[in-house]
Amino acid sequence: QISEHQIVLGKGIADEVQAKVGDEVQLMLPQVTADGKLASHKHVSLTVVAIVSIGGQLDYQQAWVDIGALGQWLNYPQGAVQGFAFKIADIFTAPTLSRELGNMATDYVYMLDWFRTQGHLYSDIQMVRSILYLVLVLVLAVACFNIVATLVMAVREKQGDIAILLTMGMPRRRIVKAFMWLGWLNGLTGTLVGGVVGLLLAWQIEPLFRLITSLTGFSLLDSSIYFVDYVPSHIEPMQVVMTIGIALIMSLLATIYPALSASKVQPAFVLGQR
Template sequence: MSPPVELLIGLRYVRAKRRNHFIGFISIVSMLGIAIGVMALIVVLSVMNGFEKELRERILGMASHATISGERGLLADWQRIAEQATGDARVVAAAPYISGEAMLRVRGQTSGTLLRGVLPEREAQVSKLPEYMRDGGLEALQPGGFGVLLGAELARSLGVAKGDSVDLMVPQASVTPAGVLPRFRRFEVVGVFEVGMYEFDRGLGVIHLDDAQALLRMSDQVSGVRLMLEDLFQAPRVVRDVAEGLGGRYRISDWTREHANFFRAIRTEKTVMFIILSLIVGVAAFNIVSTLVMVVQDKQPDIAILRTIGATPRMIMLIFLVQGLLIGVIGTLLGLSAGLALALNIDVVVPFIEALTGQQFLAPDVYYISDLPSEVERGDLIRVGGMAFLLALFSGLYPAWRAARTLPAEALRHE
């Protein structure tokens, strides 16, 4: 089956040498403009995906995918809840925790902190805290040992390191013969961790669950149970199903609620960047319009001859649409290929540019993430490619419509 006549003539016009070389130059510029715009979109969206993934992993490395806590913030039968939760195939692990606020004091230096009581052997299953340990280890937390793990920024602000002692006070009072006194206990710093998130590095202290129960006088109760899930994006549904299977009244939460504003801001920023960088492709699409208008003007005699031998306005329109689409398709494919190659090798390209210019883009003493992460998503490739193709298609409609309205007698009058 032979190709349509419109396609053959349109391809012939693309390959043919033009009397006006400026038209060919504008065609190349339009093609390169689309390629550069598509490449920029792919690279920027991939880098933003990489940052989002990196931050999500760091946040969820310390926070939980989902939590189940008591209606009043206390949970007595955490063992039963953890056992039933892990019975769900979608739940990987469960661990109890105690959460509270405390004040640390060292040689006149004080700092508030969020206090978290954990069971080391279970905590390692629901968080990445062992991977973030810079000094010491999670196993250093022993029941009755009153050891504490501090975030790197918190330890630095207090001027303490592993082996030092800190006074830990909680906002609960003890009644003594001397009056009502704040409850405090001396803890030994048994480790320092660094997550790379200021929220945790500056404001979190981790102690053993038994020590937290003794300090806060919670007997055998805990604040709740943390869950690690097979698919973190199913957290709202899974934690709701688990809580319904437990019976009774429980308070549930998940990472999409606790950090909703943060990830929503990243998504909004990504959308805005897509719109802004799409303007580059839009400018290139306008170049296609000017190119095809000049081509139509250059091919007036050819259009007239085609009309006189029976070509319909629809055929003429399709002939010139082919040229616009070809410029757009080639530019889009070049941009997708270059953008994909650059996004997949960003860890090689960026260090090369830094070495060439002598400048470091993300200094490790300023930013926690010193490397540009990149994550290519298939949806971004389809969305960017589809947008560029549609712009090229719409850009060719007006010039093709003008070509279809050409009158043979008017076009051949001066020939």
């Protein structure tokens, strides 16, 4: 609770006016005459009691004073209301509810929802998430390509052994299964090791980030841009399981071509060359 002679500033505003807690600032308020014309400004001297940092542009747009005192400074009638703020359970329905309330109003009203003021930030976050999913798929594709390359090299090196096994009566489908198992086990090992390391990093990313910042003396995240100066981490079990499952499926699919190539080895041709 702040008194009528106190003000709370956003950090961006405080930095712009070079104000600290305990300093006095001058608040300039417009005055409107009865016929709607602007009159001379009113100056109010207020003491800064706190500086709040939210992050981003909000720090340059937010300041708080006593609402009753503000009404007196602007010559509003006692108990006059200039607007209503609604807190809803599902924030993503705010644009729809805003339109519905505006259509229900009998007077001219100005409807403003969070998506109109900060929707660009939400859109940017969703775009970054989509890019991260794409990067993850590309990383998995590169890993699968490594499996393909490794198995192709193994098939070339083991052509003689494969030819001998085929002449001894081993079915070609067993050759396919053997190389598919070999590639899939390599993918399983890499997936499990990567999953464990990734979970450990996600679990300890915040203290690790603070350690890097303290050692280098350089903040990797600017709160005025990213809203946070730390790396928040929340592990979603279903996403972890889904990622591991997709990695294992892609690893299995990557073994099909090398395994089929191994089964097509011609024993007579290979042994004749050797």
